[in-house]
Amino acid sequence: MFFTLGSWDEGIRAFLQNASQKEPQPWDMGYEERRRATHEPRVIRQLELEDEWKGTCMEGIWNGMRRFALPIDDYKVSEACFYEYLASVGINSVFLGNKLYGIFRLDKCSEVDFLRVCKAIHLGLTDTSTSFNFLEHCYKSLPLSPISEELERNTVIKVSELQRRKKDQKTAAAELRLQQLEGILQYYEETGETIFDIGAFCSLFFDEKWRYWAGSFIKQLLEAAAKYFSFPYGVFPTIPLRWAKTTEPLPYDRNALHDADSLLLRNVELTERGNADGKRKGRKASWTFIKKKVKKCGMLRFCTWRQIL
Numbered sequence: 001m002f003f004t005l006g007s008w009d010e011g012i013r014a015f016l017q018n019a020s021q022k023e024p025q026p027w028d029m030g031y032e033e034r035r036r037a038t039h040e041p042r043v044i045r046q047l048e049l050e051d052e053w054k055g056t057c058m059e060g061i062w063n064g065m066r067r068f069a070l071p072i073d074d075y076k077v078s079e080a081c082f083y084e085y086l087a088s089v090g091i092n093s094v095f096l097g098n099k100l101y102g103i104f105r106l107d108k109c110s111e112v113d114f115l116r117v118c119k120a121i122h123l124g125l126t127d128t129s130t131s132f133n134f135l136e137h138c139y140k141s142l143p144l145s146p147i148s149e150e151l152e153r154n155t156v157i158k159v160s161e162l163q164r165r166k167k168d169q170k171t172a173a174a175e176l177r178l179q180q181l182e183g184i185l186q187y188y189e190e191t192g193e194t195i196f197d198i199g200a201f202c203s204l205f206f207d208e209k210w211r212y213w214a215g216s217f218i219k220q221l222l223e224a225a226a227k228y229f230s231f232p233y234g235v236f237p238t239i240p241l242r243w244a245k246t247t248e249p250l251p252y253d254r255n256a257l258h259d260a261d262s263l264l265l266r267n268v269e270l271t272e273r274g275n276a277d278g279k280r281k282g283r284k285a286s287w288t289f290i291k292k293k294v295k296k297c298g299m300l301r302f303c304t305w306r307q308i309l
Helices: 002-006 011-020 031-037 041-051 059-066 079-088 094-104 114-126 131-140 153-165 172-191 198-205 208-215 218-228 241-246 262-280
Strands: none
Touching (some): 059 114, 059 208, 094 218, 114 131, 114 218, 131 198, 131 218, 153 172, 172 208, 198 208
């Protein structure tokens, strides 16, 4: 062996250097990286479902929901956690919260499937019968001129400055509002326009470059869903059966090892769920209509539109 090594250009030193150069192992990676690297069909299907929203106006919205809905739970959350999600995006109305829960609750249990919620909102945004209603509701939440129903640059600047000074500006809901206004200011800078109308709003909303900005309107989209997914203004959209079939989770089989990380990744999943539950402990719910104490699910954090533009 030493004779062979001695025949190399740098001998034993080159051998040791080459031996130390190996690809990172799954257990050296973060949780999400390990999920991407695994060959387990169960996880591969989960990633396919999550990736459906990449590059669309739903990407930022799904990222926010994903902080509450864990893959190990098949993206389903309890009633209490759903209310916490609503509160984190600025929906604190008792009536509206109950209505949304009634709309999105699964038929056979008290849980809410966030995959189904995301799909329903996307259908509301893209179906010809509801698309304009959803977009108009989002647009009208902005500080429009009472005369022209357009957004003037000076008005947006003033409102965004006031938003920054608010004491609660560090909350996720306040950050989303500020992202909405800053996105419009960025539009003014890029185009040189001084007026922002609903035509420009609709155009930007579905532009991949502005997808995280579109996601900042999650509160308004949920408000629109509460109105147009129920009587008398509409009905809950029909979820395609073929898509619904793809969301059915594959079972976990401890004896089926698809790669070296199968068992360890499962343990990490269980730990991730434990950490998520731990973050909720010791915090009282902000919803007065929840009779029992609610465990905190965490706060939403979206990528800012400046990171994308």
